[in-house]
Amino acid sequence: MRSVEEALDAILADVRLTGVETVSLDRCAGRVPATFTFAAAGHVPPFDNSAMDGFAVRSADAPGRLRVMGEVAAGSAEQWHVGSGEAVRIMTGAPMPPGADAVVPIEDARETGDAVEVPAVAQGTYVRKAGHDTRAGEVVELAAEPLGPAAVAVLASLGLGSVEVRRRPRVAILSTGDELRAPGAELAHGQIHDANGPSLAAAVEDAGGEATILPRVGDDAAAIEQQVRAATRQLDMLVVSGGVSVGRHDHVRDVMERIGHLDLWRIRVQPGKPLAYGTVNGLPTLGLPGNPVSALVTFELFARPLVRRMLGLSGTGRVTLPAMAADRMPKDPDRRAYLRVIVTRGSNGLEARSAGGQASSQLRPLAGANALLIVPDGEPAAEAGRTYDALLLGAIG
Numbered sequence: 099m100r101s102v103e104e105a106l107d108a109i110l111a112d113v114r115l116t117g118v119e120t121v122s123l124d125r126c127a128g129r130v131p132a133t134f135t136f137a138a139a140g141h142v143p144p145f146d147n148s149a150m151d152g153f154a155v156r157s158a159d160a161p162g163r164l165r166v167m168g169e170v171a172a173g174s175a176e177q178w179h180v181g182s183g184e185a186v187r188i189m190t191g192a193p194m195p196p197g198a199d200a201v202v203p204i205e206d207a208r209e210t211g212d213a214v215e216v217p218a219v220a221q222g223t224y225v226r227k228a229g230h231d232t233r234a235g236e237v238v239e240l241a242a243e244p245l246g247p248a249a250v251a252v253l254a255s256l257g258l259g260s261v262e263v264r265r266r267p268r269v270a271i272l273s274t275g276d277e278l279r280a281p282g283a284e285l286a287h288g289q290i291h292d293a294n295g296p297s298l299a300a301a302v303e304d305a306g307g308e309a310t311i312l313p314r315v316g317d318d319a320a321a322i323e324q325q326v327r328a329a330t331r332q333l334d335m336l337v338v339s340g341g342v343s344v345g346r347h348d349h350v351r352d353v354m355e356r357i358g359h360l361d362l363w364r365i366r367v368q369p370g371k372p373l374a375y376g377t378v379n380g381l382p383t384l385g386l387p388g389n390p391v392s393a394l395v396t397f398e399l400f401a402r403p404l405v406r407r408m409l410g411l412s413g414t415g416r417v418t419l420p421a422m423a424a425d426r427m428p429k430d431p432d433r434r435a436y437l438r439v440i441v442t443r444g445s446n447g448l449e450a451r452s453a454g455g456q457a458s459s460q461l462r463p464l465a466g467a468n469a470l471l472i473v474p475d476g477e478p479a480a481e482a483g484r485t486y487d488a489l490l491l492g493a494i495g
């Protein structure tokens with residue numbers, strides 16, 4: 099059985115980046131740019147401008163009583179020249195009039211008739227110099243993550259109307275199991291609702307991919323094979339859940355082996371031991387365990403980094419912080435565990451307590467958890483008072 103790292107190395111060994119498409123700037127949030135560096139064509143801001151509503155003055159004239167010659171508003175192309183003893187009324191963002199070298203905020207000035215009384219002011223006060231955010235020719239390097247609001251604003255300020263982004267990886271989800279029925283359907287005895295279809299689709303979208311849920315299939319090798327074969331067209335990845343273990347009705351691994359190539363099976367991880375990875379017609383295919391918690395946790399550990407790698411991103415995009423176990427949480431000593439925990443701020447840093455039952459069929463503790471506490475293999479439990487890495491899935495309340 100491989101470790102999490104060994105499995106991840108195998109899965110990420112040979113990943114193809116998705117192609118590039120152009121999107122307008124107002125549709126690019128959350129997308130991953132094809133390059134993270136952008137050369138600035140001009141200064142940002144392009145001209146010296148006022149940081150305040152007030153009066154543009156010559157600092158050498160202040161303090162003093164100055165004649166107000168006119169007004170420049172933001173967007174105005176008017177070019178008042180400020181001579182000695184003169185001032186120009188100015189608004190935030192308006193270009194600095196030639197001759198002026200400082201701005202006195204309106205709150206500090208006293209206007210009477212066509213004159214204004216201003217206090218002493220240092221040269222450059224409340225003047226935003228051209229290029230003070232970005233200089234022309236400067237190479238702007240954005241964080242290698244999906245574009246957030248501030249990054250979008252930077253691109254807009256650089257003058258871009260559109261940006262080249264990676265196509266979202268197309269990931270198909272296939273739930274397998276004779277017991278599964280569609281969400282919302284009436285259940286007969288022995289049947290359950292398919293949780294993995296919608297939950298894995300949500301995880302795909304969250305990772306930056308585009309999910310398609312394939313028609314469910316039962317525990318039937320021929321039906322699974324047919325769906326898997328069909329899926330290899332027009333896709334970047336296939337995620338199958340259920341039927342990957344050693345039961346008499348578990349066919350997914352056999353199908354992968356028969357029509358494709360199985361790179362690995364079984365990982366020393368809890369939850370999620372029976373995980374299969376391979377390729378079918380070159381399509382990366384993950385077989386995840388059917389238990390809904392195992393499916394989501396293994397998606398987090400193995401499929402999410404794969405989706406991100408296809409986008410040109412590294413890692414999981416998650417934050418890991420040390421947190422002290424507040425109570426003892428038993429685990430399988432032979433596997434690394436990812437326990438569902440709630441991390442809160444304690445008096446000595448972060449504390450983690452169990453979010454509920456740790457069985458891989460208990461979904462609600464995962465939904466209630468904001469972190470997975472990583473407890474190494476070789477240890478029988480997370481021990482109260484000891485500190486472990488917590489992989490944050492949500493905000494700390």
Ligand code: AMP
Nearest residue numbers: 273275292293294295340341387388389
């Ligand atoms: P399997 O991996 O097929 O052995 O399934 C393990 C457990 O997960 C069984 O209790 C299944 O009923 C359950 N399971 C499998 N697939 C799903 C699914 N799509 N949604 C909810 N539970 C599932």
Ligand code: MG
Nearest residue numbers: 275340341388
């Ligand atoms: Mg099954």
